[in-house]
Amino acid sequence: MQTSIPRIIIIGGGFGGIQAAKSLSRSKVQVYLIDRNNHHLFQPLLYQVASSALSPGEIAVPIRSVLSKYRNVSIIMDEVTSIDTNRRTVLMTNGSLEYDWLIVAPGSRHSYFGNEQWEQYAPGLKSLSDALKIRENILYSFELAEKFYHTSDAHKYLTFIIVGGGPTGVEMAGAIAEIARKTMLRDFPLIKKSDVRVILVESGTRLLSSFSEELSEYTKNALNSLGVEVLTGIRINHVAQDYVMAGNQKIDAKNIIWAAGNSASPILKSLNIPLDRSGRAIVNQDLSIGGCDNVFVIGDAAKHTNPNGSETPGIAPAAIQQAKYVAKVIAKSLPTSERPPFRYFDKGSMATIGKAKAVAMVGSFKSKGLFAWLMWSFIHVFFLIDFRNRFRVMLEWIWYYLTNRPGARLIIYSKKTVHDIKHDKQ
């Protein structure tokens, strides 16, 4: 199968994988990008699909469309089952493919720290199908709460627990508070605002631990003013069908959302190299892996330490920088000795907390409130993959902020995806 021009396989069509393909499109190489899905997902806005603010089509775009103008890039929709670095081969469900260079960018799933059975009750938020599952759970819970309003079960359906106080958990909690304590109430005459509880549980001492203490405090207050109860320093010890144990406290809830931990893609195991406890590949300074100078791991599947000792975070801008770096190494066929170490350039980080509120940190510069939120909106719309989606999302947001009515409140797959669709009693 070896051809005269080098063959590069990219595993994963996330931010890193797409950027790698783009950066290699001008080189004399043949690129294969493999993803189990047909779409690239703008994951930072996934929580807005879960909260019905946006539709799937507004944050996702077919990978083929994104890359259709690059003639040396082929897309394969398939699931990678393992990597054989000795035979330089990637094995998929339907066939296998040999490579000269390999870029592994498979991302991560949520981790339940060994309690994987919790997933059925507390879905995480990584894929469109996760987001739709959470959305349908929320919408269907309101239907059941309205129907069984005068029974003792109603409060369970109206209690929303978000586990994990990182950016995803904070954004999710803010978005759920807005839809559940505001938007939805107009359509459900029996349910009152005071019936709805949104609880954010964080085991550490403060929310957004990667931000400054001041911004953490601001975030907590902003969430409180949206009606979110914030519990810090409390660990979730058990998750069941209709309750959680938060420390020693039992909280009844039918809507539990997991935003507490990540675990890198299991295909990394087949590389036979040391992984950290989140399952990430511990990579060299040039992002290659031990013993294979033609195999790179990038994005949140890689644990990379910068020359200054800091760790590269698992966020989109880092994956994109890594992809560009690796593409350059490959395009020039640099031997290991000539590769400069990869250096992450921190462009800052941000999280939004509902309408017109956000926190942002760029180096020592900190911002909060409306200005941070405008910055957040601008950057997120700007980086949406194609023009069309930018345009749609902007329209959606303008519509939403004028009318307070998100549009995407459809239960389509309920019979298959919502757990426990039948009410317990009867």
Added chain:
Amino acid sequence: MQTSIPRIIIIGGGFGGIQAAKSLSRSKVQVYLIDRNNHHLFQPLLYQVASSALSPGEIAVPIRSVLSKYRNVSIIMDEVTSIDTNRRTVLMTNGSLEYDWLIVAPGSRHSYFGNEQWEQYAPGLKSLSDALKIRENILYSFELAEKFYHTSDAHKYLTFIIVGGGPTGVEMAGAIAEIARKTMLRDFPLIKKSDVRVILVESGTRLLSSFSEELSEYTKNALNSLGVEVLTGIRINHVAQDYVMAGNQKIDAKNIIWAAGNSASPILKSLNIPLDRSGRAIVNQDLSIGGCDNVFVIGDAAKHTNPNGSETPGIAPAAIQQAKYVAKVIAKSLPTSERPPFRYFDKGSMATIGKAKAVAMVGSFKSKGLFAWLMWSFIHVFFLIDFRNRFRVMLEWIWYYLTNRPGARLIIYSKKTVHDIKHDKQ
């Protein structure tokens, strides 16, 4: 449970059910609308979701939103299991409810004429989840055809068979031809236009039998020019996982879409009245059913004969007219003797055949081509349930006709919904 003001139950949130609720909103009655879904669906555009031209959110809207301003209307999201006319009770999966008046508007499903096992290979097109299933099948077939292009199986994935030459079948065939023989090809470098076959099979002698012969002929030619092979006078005798028997001819195909027959909702059986062979309730001239002057069946679940002997068609305008009629009878509590017979007023019918082509018939007035298509577009956008969706669909269409790139080409649920996801060989 009997209250002093009359209690009206409406089963079904389609065109008939929604209109009935609206028409009764000004009367001193309590209305309950029961639907198993949380959304009203603009079914005439469902084929555009199946062909990726529109997103689910653009043709569906939560029933609660549509009716939220009517304070005497309550929405119940539940599945009706049976109707007990003696006890004047509707039984649902989660509980039951008594009525003084009942409006049954449950719609219909597709019918396989006793071959229900065909459904797994040839899905019909009635719900959003049907449409998404068909869409994901189409998109995934292209992925497999590209991957296995050099095997003898590729042509199966690129053959699309639509069974039934009524309006749904014609619209579906036109839409699939446009996406499969035009739009998709840009993203799949191996697949050529000539590899793609779209076949419309009709057992009768001509397409659109409810239209004039001239319009049938025009439709056939218009489909041919889009690359659709039209087979008339040929019956589908067998449907299997990857082929159909069309008459004596075996046609290999992985994409089979059923648009051949309807069968009314099975809950009508519990009414214990005569049904026609499509399972529809044979209703009286006032749309009530034999022996129950407080129970009405409307929409495509009813077989109604007009005073002039013509049959009321199972289309949205008819359901809306029936709903208004029944609401008036109920609001005035008219006894049977004082009810005028329901009379269907024919506002015409139309079908579209791809970009800028349609046929329309209003009484003896016939139209075809661009003018009919503009009429069709205007009427469909105009009748879309809420302003917001009108606006979005218009934008979508403008975008689509300018760029030829539909947006909603996402495979989200493939692992669960697409039949036979794994390639046969290997």
